[in-house]
Amino acid sequence: MVDILGYYNYWGFVILLAIGLYGALACENLFKKMVGLSIFQTAIFLLFISIADVGTFETLGLKSGTAPIFWEEIHEYRYVNPVPHVLVLTGIVVAAATLAVGLALIIRIYREYGTLNEEELRWEL
C-alpha cells in the first residue's frame, strides 16, 4: 500500500497526462484544447521533477560530475539531480511559447469565423 501511494507524484503524472491528452485531442472548443495541451505538458514536467529525486545519499552515492544539491535534515543528505530542473525550465519556456502561438491563432480564428467550435470550423476547411 505504501509502495503504491509512495509514488503519488508518478500517479499525478499519469492522471494529468491522461486528462491533458484527452483535453487536447477530444475537446471541441479550441480554447479547451489549449488548456488540455498545457496540462499534458505540465504532466511531463512533473515527471521530470519526479525522476530528479534520485534518493538518499547513502543508498545511491554521488555520481561523479553532477553538481549535487545538499540540504541538511536530521541524519541524511538528500540528493536531487539538478539537470531535469534545468530541462523543465527550458520546457516551460517552450510550452509557454506554444501556448502563446496557439492563443494568438485562436484570437485570429475567432475574429475570422466567430466561433471556436471545432466541428463548425471543420466545414470551413
Next chain:
Amino acid sequence: MIEHLPVLAVAVSLLGSFTVVLTSLYTRKAGYPLSLSITFIQLVMAVVILMNINSGGAISYWLGGWRPPWGIEYRVDILGAYVLVIVTIFSFLATVYARKTVEKEIDPEKQPYFYTLWLLLVSGMAGVAVTGDLFNLFVFLEIASLATYALIAMAGKRALIASFNYLVLGAVGISFYLLGTAFLYAATGTLNMLDARALLTLIYDSRIVQLSFVFYFIGLAMKMALFPFHVWQPNAYEHSPSAVTVIISTALAKVNAYALFRLIFSVYTVKFFQNYGTIFELTAIVASAGIIAGSVLAIMERSLKKMLAYSSVANVGYIVLAFTLGKWGIYAAAAHLLNHSLMKAALFMVAGGFIYRLGVRRIDELEGLGRAMPLSSAAFAMAAVSMIGIPPSAGFVTKLFILLASLDTGRFVFIAVMIASSLLSLVYFWRVIEILYMKGHRERMDELPASMLYPALIMGVLSILAGILWFFSIDILDEIVIALGVV
C-alpha cells in the same frame, strides 16, 4: 575553423532572423536579400562540413566549452552533414522561390516577419541536423515547429484553422518526444546521444528503455505525419503560403524523419531492435499501412496540393519502412531523404506556381497547361515520373534499394507493398500528367517568373538525373552505413 562550423551554421540564421526584425524598423525590403544570403552561406558551410568529414569521423563542438556528456555537444557525423546539406539546399531554393509568392500572398507589412520566422525555421532545422544532444534536439524541433505554425497561419483564413490543428497535434507529438526523453534520462541519466548509446547497451531489456522508444516513435510519427497521425498534414500543406509548403514538405519533413533515423541507429542501435523484434515488426506494419493508405487517399483527392500531401504520407512510410529493413534499408532511407525532397520540391513549386499564375487548385482545372506553360509542366512531369519510380529516376533508386532490402532480409511481403504503392502512385500522378498534356487546349501563356521556374526546373531535372548520379556517389551512402556501425 572547421570545428566551429556546426554552431555557426545554426547561429547565422538565428542571428539573421533577429536582424530582419530590426531592419524592419527602417525598411521592409531587407527580409528577402538577407534570407537569401544567409541560407546561401549556410549551404556553403554545410557543403564544407560534408567535404571535411571522412568516413567514421565526426566534428564535435562543445557548447560553452563544457565537456560532453555534461555539456551540450554538437556532433556532426556523415549522416548529420548529409542531412544538413539537404536542409540548407532546400531552404536556399525555397528562399529563392519565396520572393514572388510572398510578394503576392503576404500582406506587405508582415513580410519582414515572414522572413524572420522563415530564418527561425531554418535555424531550427539546421540545429536538429547538427546536435548530438537529445534535449537540444527537442528544443530545435520546437523552434522549427513554432516558426512553422506561424508561417502557415500567415496565409490567413483557412490556413488559421489548418495551422491550429497542426499546432495541437504537433505540440502533442513534441511532448511525446519529451516524454521519451524523460524515460530515457530516467534509465541512463544522460542526454548525450553518444553517451546514451554506450549506456544503453547494458540495459536493452529494461521496460523503461523500451517504453521510451515507443514514446519517441509516436512523437516523431506525429511530427512527420506518418499514417495514422497524418490528419493535420493535408490541410496544412494545402492552405499555407506556397513557399512555406515547399520548405516544410522538403526540409522540415526530412528533419523529423532524420530525428527518428538518428534515434533508431545512433542511440538505440540495431542490437536493441534485434532483441525486441516486435517493435520493428510493428513499425514496419504501420509504415506499410501508411504507404498504402497514403496512396489510396491521394487517389481520392481532387485538390493538387492535398494530393501531393497524401503522397508525402506514403513517402514518409517508405522512409520508415526502410529503417526496418537492414543494411540496404539504410541505403534506401538515406537516399530517399534527398530523393523525396527533390521530387516534392519540384512538385510543390509548380503547384504553387499554378496557384500564383492562375489561382487553380483543383486537378481538373489544369487542362491544357502542358502546352500553355511547357517548362513548368515539364518540371512537374519529370518529378511525377520520378515519384512513380520509373527508371532511371531518383524514385526508382529508392524503390530498388527497398526491394533489394526486402529480398535481403527475406521479407517478401514488402515487395508486394512497394509494387502496389508504385502502381497506385502511377494512378494518381498519371491522372495529373494526362490532364496537363493530353486534355483541353489553352493558349500559350507566360511562364512562371524566373525565380520560381528555375528552382522547380532544376529540381525536376535532378529528380530524373539523381537516379544515375546516385550510382556514382553511392560512397556517401556507404559511409553513412559504416558510420552508423550497421554492417
Next chain:
Amino acid sequence: MEPAFALLVPFIGSLLILITGRYPDLRDTISVITAVISFLVILNISGSSLNSESVLFNIAPGIDFAFKADPLGLVFALTSSSLWILVSIYSIGYMRTLKEHAQTRFFFCFAMSLFSAFGIAFAKNLITFYIFYELLTIFTYPLVAHEESEEARSAGRRYLAYLIPSGASLLAATLITYWLTGTTDFTPGGFILGDPEIVKLVFILFLLGSAKSAFMPLHSWLPTAMVAPAPVSALLHAVAVVKAGVFGVIRIVYYVYGVDLMKELDLGVLLGIVAAFTVVMANILAIGETNLKRRIAYSTMNQLSFIILAASLLHPYGFLASVMHIPFHGYMKITLFLCAGAIAAIAGKHEVHQLDGLGKSLKFTFGAFTVGAIGMSGLPPVAGFISKWFVVLTGNIWAIAVILIASILDVVYLFPIVRNGFFRDGGGSYNELGGFLNRYMIVPLSITALFSIILFMMPGLMHISDLASIAMQEVWGNELP
C-alpha cells in the same frame, strides 16, 4: 564502336529535336539524320565489333549498368534502326498532310522510344534491360495518346494499365533472379538456378512482365492503341514496342533460363501453349474486325505469338525462326501499317468495307499491301515464308498444325482486302503521287515492301542470317545437331 554510341546518337538527336522545335524543317531533318546515323553506327557494330561491351557504372554488387552488342541484340537493333529511317521520312509526310498538333513532342518521343529500344537490344543484364523496358513504355505513352481525344486518352490509360504493372512484375522477377544467383548478366545457355518451384514462379513473373509481346490474355492494349497516328502504329507493331516484348521473351528463355532448364521444368510447353492459343485466337478475332488498322493489329498479335511459339520449341531451327522473324515481320508489318496510314491520309478511309476499288487509283499502296499480305500468310516469295519453313523443319507436329491453321486464317482475312481493292468498283479516284507530301509516304512503303521480298532472296542482308546463326551457336554450343 562500342554499343553505347548507338544509344548516344538518338539521345542527342532527341534533345536537338526538342531544341529546334520552333523550326519544323530543321527539326524534321534532324530526325531523319539521327535515324540514318543510328543505323550506320549499329551496322558498323554488327560488322566490326560484335560482342563489344560498354560498362557505364555499378548499380549494386554484381549489377553493372552495361551494354553488350551480342548477335541477338544486334538483330533487333538493326531491325529497329533500319525501319526508323523509313518511318521518320514517312512521319514527316503523314504529320504534315494531316496538319497534326504537337509535332515536336511527337518526334522527340519517337526518337526517345528508339533510344529505349536500342537500350533494350544492347542491355547486358536484366536490370539494364528493365530500365529501358520501362523507359520505352513512358516515351511511347505520349505517342499513343497523341490525338488527345477521349478515346486516345483511354487508350493511353489502358496502355499504361497493362504495361506498367507488367514492368513491375519484370522488376520483381529480375530482383528475385539477382537474389538467387547474385548476378543478372545474360549468358547464352542461361544462368538462373535455385529451387525449381521458385524458378518456375519467377518464369511466370517474367512472362507477366512480357505483356509488351501482346500474348493473350494480356493483349487488349494493342488494338486499342490503334487510335494513334499511323507512324505510331508502325512504331508499336514493327519498330520497337512489341518487338521489344518478344525480344525479351527470347532473351529470358535462352539467355536467362537456357534450353536445358526450360526442358527440365517443362516451361517450353507452357510458353508454347500460351503462344499457340494466341496465334489462333488473334486470327479468329481479326476476321471479325472491320477497322483496317485494328485488323492488322490482330495480325501482329498472331505473328508475335508465332515468334514466341517458335522460340518455345527449344530447337535450333525454332530459335532461328524466332530470331529471323523479328526483322522479317518488322518489314512486312510496317508495310501494312504504312499502307493503312497512307489510305487514311490520302483517301480518308478506315473501314475494310470502304476500300473497294481503291486499288485502281492507289496502285503503289495496294501493291505494297499485297506483298505484306502474302508475307503474313507465309507464302513465297516474301520473307515470312523463311521463318515458317524453319518451324516446319523442327518437325514438331503441334507447332506445324498451329501454323498451318494460322496461315489459312491469315489468307482469309487479308486477301479479301486485296481482291476488293483491285477488282471491285467504287471508292472514288485519288491522285496517289499528287502532292509533294504524299510521296513522303508512298516511297517508304514501297521500299519496305521491296525489302520484304529482297529479304526472302537474301536473308543475309545486314548480316541478319549470320547474326542469327552465331546466336544459335552461342546458345547451343557444341551440341548443335
